Amino acid sequence: MATERELSDFLKSVEKRAFKRSVYHVRNEESALDIxxxxxxxxxxxxxxxxxxxxxxxxxxxxSNCTLDWFRxxxxxxxxxxxxxDFESDADDAEFDLxxxxxxxxxxxxxxxxxxxxxxxxxxxxxxxxIEALPARQREAFLMRYWEELDxxxxxxxxxxxxxxxxxxxxxxxQALSKALKGKGIRL
Amino acid sequence: MTISHSxxxxxxxxxxxxxxxxxxxxxxxxxxxxxxxxxxxxRVRAVGQRKLAARQVAVGAVVSGATVALHSGDEGxxxxxxxxxxxxxxxxxxxxxxINVVLSEERANELAEIDxxxxxxxxxxxxxxxxGFAQFLKMSRESAxx
Numbered sequence: 387m388a389t390e391r392e393l394s395d396f397l398k399s400v401e402k403r404a405f406k407r408s409v410y411h412v413r414n415e416e417s418a419l420d421i422x423x424x425x426x427x428x429x430x431x432x433x434x435x436x437x438x439x440x441x442x443x444x445x446x447x448x449x450s451n452c453t454l455d456w457f458r459x460x461x462x463x464x465x466x467x468x469x470x471x472d473f474e475s476d477a478d479d480a481e482f483d484l485x486x487x488x489x490x491x492x493x494x495x496x497x498x499x500x501x502x503x504x505x506x507x508x509x510x511x512x513x514x515x516x517i518e519a520l521p522a523r524q525r526e527a528f529l530m531r532y533w534e535e536l537d538x539x540x541x542x543x544x545x546x547x548x549x550x551x552x553x554x555x556x557x558x559x560x561q562a563l564s565k566a567l568k569g570k571g572i573r574l
Numbered sequence: 575m576t577i578s579h580s581x582x583x584x585x586x587x588x589x590x591x592x593x594x595x596x597x598x599x600x601x602x603x604x605x606x607x608x609x610x611x612x613x614x615x616x617r618v619r620a621v622g623q624r625k626l627a628a629r630q631v632a633v634g635a636v637v638s639g640a641t642v643a644l645h646s647g648d649e650g651x652x653x654x655x656x657x658x659x660x661x662x663x664x665x666x667x668x669x670x671x672x673i674n675v676v677l678s679e680e681r682a683n684e685l686a687e688i689d690x691x692x693x694x695x696x697x698x699x700x701x702x703x704x705x706g707f708a709q710f711l712k713m714s715r716e717s718a719x720x
Contacts, residue, residue, distance in 0.1 A: 394621045401613040402602040419612050426620035434624035510601045513594060532591030533598060560587045563594060574593045 388438040396441045397426055400534075404449055407529050410518050411453050421456055425449045446530055446544040509572055516566045520559055523547075527555035528563075 388396070401422060408418035425448045433444045517525060523545070530541045531552065542549045567574070701707050 390621055390624065393624060394617060397617040397620060401617060402605055402610070403599070405605070405609065405613060406598065406602055415609065419609065419616070422613065423616035423619070426616050427623055430620035430624035506600075507604075510597055513597055514601065517598070528591065529595070529598075532588070533595040556591070557587060560590050564590060574590070574597065 387435050388441060392438040393430060393434055393441070396438065396445075397429075400442070400445060401426070403533060404445070407449070407533070408453060410514065410525060410529070411522065412456060413518060417456060421449070421452045425452045428452070442534070442536070443540055443544060446534060446536065446540075447546075450526065450544060512570055512572055513563075513567065516563050519566070520562060523551075524555045524559040524562070527552050528559035531556050 404422045404425065405418055408421045409415055412418055412421065425445065428448050429441065429445050433441070433448075436444065517529075520528065526545060527541060530536050530544055531538070536544065538549045538552050541552045545552065
């Protein structure tokens, strides 16, 4: 059973990322705060007696459900289902080589240190815009997998889908982000 | 060759994802004070709710334990709890009956001892001068006669 301190520390470690993730989903800071608060309360009330190791998975699941509930409440189901086109593969995807993109990025990485603070902020904003532009499921899978650092199995469990779907969502998200950022001349 | 390329592509994908999300983590550090404060307040409230929930569970357990012998018609009623709550009452009734039997026996024994002492004792001469006793002897003789 997680102690009060462990629960507090866990929430502190995830609250900012949870907020940003919710903002990317709902695109409204006020609503994102409400979603995070609701998720925290649900975790503490219903799962506060669970071991500390189980909290990350539970919280991700609750956060996802709360976000979905928000969409339901806002009657914006169309916004969710409009992303079904994501499952259709683009013709130019086959020709896209992620390694090539990364090699290009790596070659020019030495110039990164010369970037000014303003440039970094602008880059960050551009990344956030591209993250927001991703289809909901791709964004969710990508952020859980790489930001929350859950493995494929955990991500699948949190999203309530198969591991294959998680891999597909992540792969497509990476390709979309990579192409979009490359198009904007942004290097990581 | 295909497997190797696929594996390398996966590694590259992972690297890209981690590098990109590292940038997102930087963005988290620049959150406005108002947002961080509201997140902190939400966290404190959530931890407080956990304490409240835990306390409610504990109080519920104590109350249900204390009233198990009194409650018999609520939703948690079952045969075993009814039997368990009837045991002390049954023991009390059996105890009272036992005490009553013992006391009655003691009193009967005392009366028997007094009677036997009276009957075995020799009569004092003054007893024959008592008109009541004379009448008693007379009636005894008449009743003993066939």
